[in-house]
Amino acid sequence: MQIIQSDVIIVGGGGAGLRAAIAASERDSRLRVALVSKVVPMRSHTVAAEGGAAAVTRGDDSLQYHFEDTVSGGDWLCDQQAVEYFVAHAHEELVRLEHWGCPWGRQPDGHVNVRYFGGMKVPRTWYAADRSGFHILHTLFQTSHKYPGIKRYDEYFCVELLVDDGHVRGVLAIEIATGEFVVFEAPSVVFATGGVGRVFRSNTNAGTVTGDGMGLAYRAGVALRDMEFMQYHPTCLLGTGILMTEACRGEGAVLTNKDGYRYLQDYGLGPLDPWPRPKAMELGPRDRLSQAFWHEMKKGRTLETPQGPAVNLDLRHLGAKKIHERLPLIAEAAKTFSGVDCVREPIPVCPGVHYMMGGILTNVRCETTLPGLYAAGECASVGIHGANRLGSNSLTELVVFGRVAGEQAAQFALAAPRRAGSVLRQAQPVADALLGMLRNTEGERLAAVRDEMRLSMEKGAGIYRTQEHLEETCRKLMELRSRYAKGIKLDDRGRAFNTEWLTAIELRNMLEVSQAIAHSALERRESRGSHQRLDHEKRDDVNFLKHSLACRRGDEVPRIDYMPVTITKSSPRARVYGGEGKQVVLT
Amino acid sequence: MNATNGKVIAIECLRYDPQTDDAPHYETYQVPFTDDMSVLQGLQYIKDHLDGSLTFRWSCRMAICGSCGGMVNGVPRLSCETFLRDFYPEGLRVEPLTHFPIQRDLAVDQTDFLVKLRSIKPYIIPEAPKPVTEGTFLQTPQQMDEYYQYSQCINCLLCYAACPQYGLDREFTGPGALALLHRYNADSRDAGKAERMELVNADEGVWGCTLVSYCSEVCPKSIDPARAVNQNKVESTKDYFLRFVAPRRNG
Amino acid sequence: MKTYTRTMNGWWRRNPFYLWYTLREWSSFFLTAYALVLLFGLARLAEGAAQYEAWRASLASPGAVIFHAAAALIVLYHAWTWFKVMHKTLPFLRIGARRVPDSAIFAAGVASSVVLSLLLLWGFA
């Protein structure tokens, strides 16, 4: 087995991973930074983000506002210390991206322009048309070529975190093209492996978003925090789940039911103004909008389509010019994937799983409880999203905390003593077990287990949850885990570029992370942010103003622990949307 | 997978397994489909239900990550935005992007492109370092328009599969990388043009292109890479002759 | 790592786009031949009236006329493609803040060709 020595290993080449790699290399250019990713970095899921990234920019905005929007958006489950750090460093990181070439939208005088997003008092979303994630990712990827210290290992699939005596030693990976195992050895490892949306059936996520990092950390004994908070995005194309960005609504698009009625006014998001009002109606937060859809559906006021219930996202009044200038990708995607010309017709949409608020537990320095292991980006729970993420906070999170993770990991590597002893001792048994999967002659088809998992997650852990359905899902997941353990029969027995094998390994992680989600949701007997229980409809600050922690217990179901929420300046209040907002000035 | 309305289409795939094969062969699969199914979804159906060993790359399934390029009936396409209904009832043939070495089935080796991408210095080389505290550069919408189109490249490599000159001579830097080179040269924040002209001016630079322009035809993001390449032939020619008139620092 | 690389054999037949490209490129054979015809005529002209008239007579032979007819058509195709891709060699041209569309550059090319050709015809007459 080949062993590659380096100082810092970054697993994941998305926005968070690339920013971390650059930060580590900038901290000390002599550090050997290994960037390991299962896809070439520019294929990472960050590429699909559309709307933009938030940072306080305008004179009428303030760090306090951004803080408040984030904390109330997160239904007071945010770690406020982390939010304070986040809002304070957001702007400089977006400026840095600008210096590196990101083509942010501009005003006529050459200054960067900002737009509205749901749940914001003042517009503060920097955007690059509706391809913000694409531009951020390519800017970071291309800029990373400037740093000779960063050595990329593209299409290496990480299968295990190697830990020895409570210390990180590196990771075990498979070189996809050849199927060979490779050990990456280093004192510090950053996980930036992205979210886990693919455990649900209908989702906006790319095929690679399978929660690998969460699964690996979890298996290594690190807790997964706040996993019950899975954000549904209210506006996805039917069938494919392709996202129609919130920026559509930020630009003034409206949602109507089958009667052409702007139904959001019935769910506490009004009043219905002739003009857009911040944090009201279509500019309300995502959880509320997705929930309103569910109620409309129950009332039978959604459109019935062959691909299921839908509502209309109407952009027509924006006019062709604005649509093509600000939302070109949306117009193109609606046309290609749904055959809808959004200049002339409304786009039928429905909610889809979008974003994991929780993840690998870290503190504000991106440190996990395992010395040497760091996490950043969607796979991490640094604590800024609480129970519901505010749109456009995530792209900013990638660069703010990606940098922190990279710097901290570099710092750790510079100070860490080199450990003696071979890492092969940990790696070899793992490799042997995985190779065993190629030899199974008995077992089920991979797709069967995977599809049952997705369906069950959607049924039990979807927009609205109940004890009964969650228990059913928990039971199902346990059953699937044991069926998986009995054996999956692969058609592909070779090693070179065996994607079926890799998918099977992903499925192992997905099943375990799904359990963390379902059990955390089962135990949280209240409704908060994106976690809505029909059997516990109220927020319960007395018993549940705390983070959940899912801890792995081998083949058993996870143990759910809790930890306190850090509150610095804002104590919980009722979340208000609609009502007192003032008029939006659309630029 | 959605319920099908009884239609079945034949998808013929190139198969090549480096562990057992010396040359590729073709295999045909019968795939039930609905009108909203893409070629990618057809391949996924095959992988899930018919033959788990069929190998191909994909990720975003929304035409932005650039993973899923292949030849569909001989034309370079993104399989996620090419629809099965357009090939019914004749069926279709799917092959890996041409001009690239096949790793396995529909997956090709993209290393050559990644090396070329590095060679064009794909990052802003500023006139002088600018601290973040100074805020952003000013850039008017018109200055942005100079390079914006070329910044849309998703690195899908369809243009490389379209370019016979690249197929005939792999030394050629090729349309995609050159479009990005031009993207940086045309950016008002960048001062690295002189450095990049060294590559442009070399035989491997723009000179491998004979303006076939099929690259621009197949580009899914309408980048017109042929324009980036050929505009730089003029730039290189100016650079060639003007150095006699007004020699530059790093000429 | 073992890979398989396909050959380029017959690439220009694989796709109609390539066939048209090949036709465009092979127009150069006709253009070169035509230049040689002129060069030959020039040599005859330098040799004197009799030699020149013999060359002129050979131009009226059916073979020569067919060659010229073919050459004129193919070079016409070359001209059309030349203007079609001309914008690709140019930076974005602007009138005020608006970009000049590619079609305008094509139209300008065709228009100047028509005008010059008419002038030429008039000059000969």
Place this chain on the structure above:
Amino acid sequence: MKRSNRPIFWSLFGAGGMLSALVGPMLIFITGIAVPLGFLLPRDTMSYERVLAFAQNGFGKLAIFVVIGGFLFHGLHRIYHCLHEVGLPLGHGWMAVFHGLAALGTLVALYLLIVIG
């Protein structure tokens, strides 16, 4: 990285290409069809006297020189690529041969224009 000398030949190729695109088809039509067949233009448009006079006048010399030279540089440059494209293993060295031929033809034209007086 070595600077290519292609700009020289590409400029000549481009100039010839532009010239042939602007006037090529009409010129071929006139000298190869219209005049020899007496169609649209009288046959004696290209009589010995007229053409000689044209070739002896400064503007005429320039026109003949530019047309022959331009077409040759354009044509031979492309022929090189055509042969390369159909798979003849012509290395970069061969390019010099083709451009050399074009230069030779152009020089012959120049020589003839001088002897014509």
